[in-house]
Amino acid sequence: MPDARDIRLTAGLCALGLALAILSLRLGPVGLSWGQSIGGLFGVGDPIDVLIVRELRLPRTLLAIMIGAMLALSGAALQGLMRNPLAAPDILGAPGAAAFGAVLGIATGLADALSFTLPLAAIGMALISVAALMGLAGRQANIVTLLLAGLALSSLFGALISLTLNLAPSLYATLEITFWLLGSLEDRSFRHVSIAAPFVAVAAWILLATRHQLTALSLGEDVATSSGIDLQRLSRMTLFGVAAGVGACVAVAGAIGFVGLVVPHLIRPLVGHDPARVHVPAMIAGADLLLAADCIVRLIPANTELHIGVVTSLIGVPFFIALVVDRRRQAEVAA
């Protein structure tokens, strides 16, 4: 039986997510009331309202839920596997790698933004990146080694993206890729949802199915193995899950940073720090965070809509700094 505290937390986050999802259906150039939004969702009311809600705002809302959940789940899984609170996909360069895969696909004409080839290119490159990271740093890498390896890979894929932009055939293509890289859920359709959903579903299933093995791993590899856990299989499954999930998300929405780092951290103390119990509430909290960020970008008055990747980074960087300060304080106390 799941812990009662976990059930309460999950239920609370679901309720918050529901409210944010309905708010997300309301927000846009055409203002809709709560009743019009909910009515539109169920096909009731003015046909124009129904069209706006179902065809424009619903896919965007679904993508926010799906991508937020997937990024947070990936962070929780990687942190559990690497036994390290800094092991989020973005710190490790996976989204950068996926973005490079997608950009390369678009620039070479092998994939367009509405084809299934795009997530495959993004997933393939994310897989290469995560495998390279594990190879470089090792599974039990200390924080410094991990960050250095992640920095090296992020820089490499950043440079490769710049190179691709540099060699882009036209200024229009350069601008298109640059805006796409900022991360956005604007103007997304059900086509985007259907491109990402199968990969995200498989990735989420893999990461959720293996989560209980991470608890034993928190006492070291010997305890995990002697508890009957196949660590090599766990590593492979986690890496594939993270690469598939993050790759699919980046393919449809660009690079949205820091969700995978921030959310598991916020959830961990609420579930007794057990790495297996972080996953489910982190998924829902990740969806909540991205829904909230996507509402914020539509509420802030500006000539052009802010990109959601910019907002999550603006939230995430101070959090990351706070994490560094906290760890420094802990180190000083220990000394």
Add this chain to the structure above:
Amino acid sequence: MIELDDVSVRLAGRIVLDRVSLRSSKGELIAVIGPNGAGKTTLLRAIAGLAPADGRIQLAGQDAREMSGTTRARTVAYLPQGNIADWPISVRDVVAIGRIPHGGGPGREREGDAAAVATALAATDAVHLAERPITELSSGERARVMLARALAVQATILLADEPIAALDPAHQLGVLALLERTAASGTTVLAVLHDLTLAARFASRIVVIDDGRIVADGPPQKVLDEALLGRVFGVRALHLQHDGKPVLVPWLTQADLRR
């Protein structure tokens, strides 16, 4: 019950365990002693399936090669050195990790899990620590909690690698008395120890390993003689008797004697 026949372990091209054969009966408490780097930990790791071993290993009557990971995990509980804990998980949850081989674990208790965790906490004098984060405990408290995790497995074989290394004298005696009781209840216990007197006091049998081989095996009174201590450990010890058990205090090294 453990049966080893010609078990060897080679790590990075070096033979760390060399054709070791050993038979243990149900309910024995065996102390594994030997100098640093002799192969004691490797012996335990080979039995637990953590080191790649040649030869034949039988655990509770089954060939280890034919056991699934879960079956082996239910049969053998392993308490490693180091007492690693990466996250500030509560002590109760750490002990509940011992129930993972049975399909349980923190936050998903099955029938019998709560009782196994409670018994293990009580046996290791750790009930009052149950709600505290593992990372905030002293090294001695942490060692007892990790032993509780191994006991919660309720395996037929318990392998403990230096279980009293971080403990004060009272808790050293307490933990070894607990291992003695665990053995008396039918579990085969193999414990790597460095304290020769405590090994002699509590173990029913002592296995001495040197340079990857078993060089002596038997009751403490027979095994722990002056010649063996000189040959294997390079020490001369004060040899006393108390309550019919040998009391050994290493006093001089061979180098001291040569001076």
